[in-house]
Amino acid sequence: MADLILHHYATSPFSEKLRLILGYKKLAWKSVIIPQIAPKPELVALTGGYRRTPVLQIGADIYCDTALICDVLEHLAPLPSIYPEPGxxxxxxxxxxxxxxxxxxxxxxxxxxxxxxxxxxxxxxxxxxxxxxxxxxxxxxxxxxxxxxxxxxxxxxxxxxxxxxxxxxxxxxxxxxxxxxxxxxxxxxxxxxxxxxxxxxxxxxxxxxxxxxxxAIGHGTMEVFDAARALEVATASTPHTLLSDSTFQDEHGIALGSPVTIAAESFGPEATEGELVAATRTHYTLRRTDPRAGTVHVHFPRIGYVLRAVSP
Structure with missing residues (x-):
């Protein structure tokens, strides 16, 4: 498995949510500290515009929003589960x-x-x-x-x-x-x-x-990393999603392969533009290419995000 690279900063509350889940699941991860405010050029090279904190990078796959990142971590380490049955x-x-x-x-x-x-x-x-x-x-x-x-x-x-x-x-x-x-x-x-x-x-x-x-759960095993090396990891990798659902669910009349934008409904309105390669019941995925990051797949949860076609 490729390294887990968390782009975050120490006082980010949503980052603390993920740091504790990493600790609970006893996962090792690499820490890239990002600026608290814009500009965030290295992060945006990976995400294409999205700049909320945190972001999880695994190779050339970039996962946005902690709701979706939690699903990724559950896939990587199913036990102990953060989604136990029956509740x-x-x-x-x-x-x-x-x-x-x-x-x-x-x-x-x-x-x-x-x-x-x-x-x-x-x-x-x-x-x-x-x-x-x-x-x-x-x-x-x-x-x-x-x-x-x-x-x-x-x-x-x-x-x-x-x-x-x-x-x-x-x-x-x-x-x-x-x-x-x-x-x-x-x-x-x-x-x-x-x-x-x-x-x-x-x-x-x-x-x-x-x-x-x-x-008391703690943050797991953390290694200091830097943004330049994270970009090198993306460039050297091929996207390979860890999200398990893949069935296309069309609610917008937008076909896979279309140029689109995805942006948060409210806080953090900066849009990411790319080619729509997945639209499932739970998430969207865009393929995009950046001069610094190479070809990456950027993943968003479906709930809380707005998909729009790019006019030709």
């Missing part, structure tokens, strides 16, 4: 809620003036301005909660998670599922990056204990 559907639904509703409530709460001071208190004004402008560009027309509204929602969500932990160590039973990893990472950001805001977690002690259990 895998419930785990996926809860994870999707956590990666969207819970995440954005937590972030709106974390980015209150006090939380922002934790993150940027010692940073030069130009750094703060650049980060703010970058995230504004990625947000597009998204409607964000105000901090006070977010605090109320966040407290409610923490109470609901606490209720789920009354009689069990993890949200859906005796072992963690994808739901645990998805619910954990927004709370991890509150605890680690905005400590002055972390008092909200003390209102639900069961959640704090669960967070300690999750943190």
């Amino acid at each position: 895998k559907g419930l785990a996926r639904v809860l994870a999707q809620w956590a990666d969207s509703t819970l995440f954005w409530a937590a972030m709106a709460y974390n980015f209150s003036p006090k939380g922002a001071a934790d993150m940027f208190g010692k940073a030069p004004p130009e750094v703060v301005k650049a980060f703010t402008e970058d995230r504004r560009a990625m947000s597009g027309s998204m409607v964000r909660l105000r901090p006070a509204d977010a605090a109320a929602a966040y407290k409610s969500y923490l109470r609901r998670l606490s209720d789920m932990l009354d009689d069990t160590d993890y949200l859906l039973g005796a072992f963690p599922t994808v739901a645990d990893f998805a619910c954990y990472h927004p709370l991890w950001f509150t605890r680690k990056r905005t400590p002055s805001m972390a008092g909200i977690l003390q209102l639900t002690p069961a959640v704090g204990d669960w967070m300690d259990r999750m943190a």
